[in-house]
Amino acid sequence: MTIRHSFRNDYSEGAHENILKSLFETNLSQQDGYGEDDYCIEASRFIKEKIGNTDADVHYTSGGTQANLIVISSILRPYESVISASTGHINIHEAGSIEAKGHRISVAESEDGKLTPSMVKSVLDVHEDEHMVKPGMVYISNSTEIGTIYKKDELKSLYEYCSENGLYLFMDGARLGSAIESRESDLEFSDIAKYTDVFYIGGTKNGALLGEAIVITNDDLKKYFRYSLKQNGALLAKGRIIGVQFLELFKDGLFEKNAVHANEMAFKISDAIAELGYGFLGTPSSNQIFPILPNELIGKLSEKYLFYIWSKQEEDTSAIRIVTSWATPVEAVEEFIEDIGEIKEMLR
Amino acid sequence: MTIRHSFRNDYSEGAHENILKSLFETNLSQQDGYGEDDYCIEASRFIKEKIGNTDADVHYTSGGTQANLIVISSILRPYESVISASTGHINIHEAGSIEAKGHRISVAESEDGKLTPSMVKSVLDVHEDEHMVKPGMVYISNSTEIGTIYKKDELKSLYEYCSENGLYLFMDGARLGSAIESRESDLEFSDIAKYTDVFYIGGTKNGALLGEAIVITNDDLKKYFRYSLKQNGALLAKGRIIGVQFLELFKDGLFEKNAVHANEMAFKISDAIAELGYGFLGTPSSNQIFPILPNELIGKLSEKYLFYIWSKQEEDTSAIRIVTSWATPVEAVEEFIEDIGEIKEMLR
Amino acid sequence: MTIRHSFRNDYSEGAHENILKSLFETNLSQQDGYGEDDYCIEASRFIKEKIGNTDADVHYTSGGTQANLIVISSILRPYESVISASTGHINIHEAGSIEAKGHRISVAESEDGKLTPSMVKSVLDVHEDEHMVKPGMVYISNSTEIGTIYKKDELKSLYEYCSENGLYLFMDGARLGSAIESRESDLEFSDIAKYTDVFYIGGTKNGALLGEAIVITNDDLKKYFRYSLKQNGALLAKGRIIGVQFLELFKDGLFEKNAVHANEMAFKISDAIAELGYGFLGTPSSNQIFPILPNELIGKLSEKYLFYIWSKQEEDTSAIRIVTSWATPVEAVEEFIEDIGEIKEMLR
Amino acid sequence: MTIRHSFRNDYSEGAHENILKSLFETNLSQQDGYGEDDYCIEASRFIKEKIGNTDADVHYTSGGTQANLIVISSILRPYESVISASTGHINIHEAGSIEAKGHRISVAESEDGKLTPSMVKSVLDVHEDEHMVKPGMVYISNSTEIGTIYKKDELKSLYEYCSENGLYLFMDGARLGSAIESRESDLEFSDIAKYTDVFYIGGTKNGALLGEAIVITNDDLKKYFRYSLKQNGALLAKGRIIGVQFLELFKDGLFEKNAVHANEMAFKISDAIAELGYGFLGTPSSNQIFPILPNELIGKLSEKYLFYIWSKQEEDTSAIRIVTSWATPVEAVEEFIEDIGEIKEMLR
16 A cells, blocks of 8 residues: 555645745846845845834744754853753754754753743753853744644743843744644734744745744844854855745735644644544644554554654553644545544454 | 846846746655655766766755855864865855864965965975864865866866875865866866865756755765754755755756856857957856956946956956856847947947 | 861862972973973873873873863764763863863763763664764763762773774763772773773872873874864963873872872761761762761851752751862861761750 | 073973962962962952952963963854954964864964054955954954064054954963063053953963963953853863962062063073174064074074074075073073174184
């Protein structure tokens, strides 16, 4: 039997059709390089409008690891560390990129992938003097690496705690679309602009070929940021190709539309699985869900679908990770749900 | 009067039409991420065939600065420096990216942008002991930042000198297409593979939206290279978008075709200018040419065309830089030539 | 009441008298700089003899953090990490110096401050691919930061595990004297030379004004080490001052004599405290001991002696840290013991 | 014939007798570690008094390369460079230590080892945008690496230029004693404190065993400096040993006395050589002088004295470097002078 569909991740396909079309249409226009083209400028205007902060600075990188390492290293002094949840992408899956820029990651253990003021405080409490690093900023992801999302009051209180304690707050938004458009979310773009010092909006996982938009709202962090981009190889000669894409995403709601679709597909699956009587790791909140299923069922399912087995649970059950995207076909989702039901029946 | 055409650089437009089409066609195929998709694998196969070395390793980055900083920092030990011509891109126009990775650039003065064994020797001669850095590799560009190109025997003798002196040789090929296809060139891809330890093939400036292909031929430099890519933010989640492009460029000669066109447009211009009795900085050899023209003529010309004024020459003449590309329209070139002739007449 | 004595650490006093005398005697001899003087050369000869490995390379630094950061950064490739116990000095008390050199510390939780093959394996097991750092070496301390020591078979099996798994083993010997001379120890200098790839012998905490001797036994790690020393500011113009001291320490047993004294003072205290019926964190093994005493007793004791309160234990008891050194006067120790007895009586 | 005396450098001997005595006297006093001992505190008080700025911060390192790399990397942002004369110690003889901290050195060619506002301006002029590094500070040495010294008005105008152009000014004072006490100098300590943002006072080359005192006068640069010291391995556990030495140097004029002696010995030699009719590279101004002598004379002289041959001059003459110190015996100087006279006679 061949594989019907991969739910492994949200970057398995190319880009939303409108984006490709726009690349075609703008292709022969002669433009300035390095992010100073008309499309970047226009896209940034739309983004600033969307977040309700026309003083913000917007910059583009080709990927999330690049965005993270540049933002973090542009903010910290050499002896400063960044506080991250133990599950934070920078703490595990970026090959030591933050340390390679000279900075320690001060880890706070987190069950649900999120940070709270008290977790941050517990890190500060054990950093007393110059024999240790000095935490200088806090890194969070929304949605997190395990699919959870920040509520407005959670983000607000974290931001306030950071401000009071001399820490900048940076949000990794590789999957920000899905977080904001979640049915569990009460956060809007304007809240994120208000309650962080800098964040980035992920394009790659929400319908672009590539590209993340870094948004800096804190004036202290704005100056000379393009030097950091250049020094780390992030200024593309044809910066236009990210500009064109973000323009397409933000000029009339494609960004939200893509995220809404990804979430709908995820919730369709999680609702169906719940109805079959199975539970989840955490509450399904975004385009990554973690159903806990019998191992036998998982075995059967994996003959037709690709997904990651996340962690053992009971003796005979495991959590799997299902990721949907702007490109996930409804038909594949419906077939997937049907197949789970049938396999369940079969295994009785 | 509006601007008719920009000759400022070779990254003013998007991508060759075939590349955009290919992105469209492959768009919905589900693929593995981070450069392990079918297109990257297939593109690398074509590249290895082209250079006549199936044992080579091929990797992709999104831009040239990124390629340079990753290759160089993956090779050098902390106390080692890279030797570069004074005109080398890494020495001036990459915002200290090499130093940011911890390495000094040991500069050899060069008039024509190229390095010779004796220039390299003169650098080695002044590095005596552990109070100074230890040169560990040599960086060259082909074509160079000022449009010149390496001949086969020049590259061969430089490579041999490097090998004998414990130096790796790395060629920055941001404009490799134009160099190889130059009417002045006797170099082929296979020579470059033979006479360097690692080089990269520039896609961005030869018809791609973005992307450079790093080719490692020296076994010592192959292992764990993907760690360096990841750590520096170069592994794109949708690595496929570079794979698709290089596949299109290398599967049936588009790479060469693009370069040939760029060179033809440049030579058309330089031949015409020579005929008008004007000289050049260096011999026009690739898609960057540097005609020396009367300042008055330059003034007039700049009302209709964009280009950089490179350097003052005599009292009333300057060198300008004209860059052509795969996208430069023949009509624009013909009009440009005609206009120079007319302005010359007019200014008599 | 004034403070009678500080047991806070083993670097509260200057240097052993013989060392100061030797500095006086050699003072006006004209010598080469940067560690190429007669004293450094002679001291290295004695050290190599002592460890039974005349092919070893010996280098000197002014302190332990400097030794650690230079050794580790000279060994690792940019994407590699160093494995350390959670209690490791580099992991907590060196202000992010390893990360500042670009490397992540991969932490293994350890109760007793030591690492075992299975702890190292558990770190390797979670580092799968290029999205994570690649562990390249193991860092251990002997004696550890909490006073424990490695037995010969423990070190041997750790070294063998490391060798089989492509990891270099580095021992931080800031308190190596006390470890080797411990009554609990069966390790000799020759074992350490055999079962590590590189280690350093601490002078500062064993009778010198300053200075640590790095001993490299693995040939792979020897070449160009002086470049790393210079680049990190460790080559002292008057390198002789460390040479003179290590010569004095190693020419006829002063190094061991100092360590024996420190240990004897510690054991004298721990034996007396045990006799009074109190317990310890771990088994007292070196010049750092951690008696668990009633808080009331600690309060009284701290009016006359300086020491650190290490950790709360029961409701009304705490562990304190007592550190002795080559300079600890027997009289101070005896008075301290007597005082504890008296306070205990008084508080009944 | 054996060597009578070495004039190779000013760190061939140990320390001034008073310093050794003071180390003896203070040896058994129990002190806090890491530069928080009574001697460091007291020494800093004397230094602040001497420079007439009681708000300055004073810190100690074990050597000059360490002082340079810490000061410079603590000031610069990642994309910033330090401007140095081509002859600057950091530019040549510190093994790439500045680059290893991530920063480029922007070089200004200098004939006499000094920088002027116009030289600095010429560097600023070629740094236009974010494709290049951004110069953030200026590094000068006094006395310079070739023995020249800054006059008060030269320093003042350089400082004013730097302030107006957003550049910090840092003076490397490895040989500051000899510079200040030069008969050519009109600079005092208070001028240096006024016309730099940070400088260091060299102990190693002016009578100490080791140690440099970093003096920070600009408030912007003071905070968290101890973190930088610790992170780079510069906080000695027994920081007292530098404190004791600087206390001895500054409590009643030993620092000046040592420098005066070094200069007197140099001038004694240069005056005698001038009288014999020979010239110099530059004007003899400090404890490094560069007489130009016949090669034959140099050959004879080198049988009895050690010194470096600096550079070829005419066909049959060369410049040699003669360095004197606090420890240079008058007798050796007199004999040296006599010998030159005799050899000159002999060679007629």
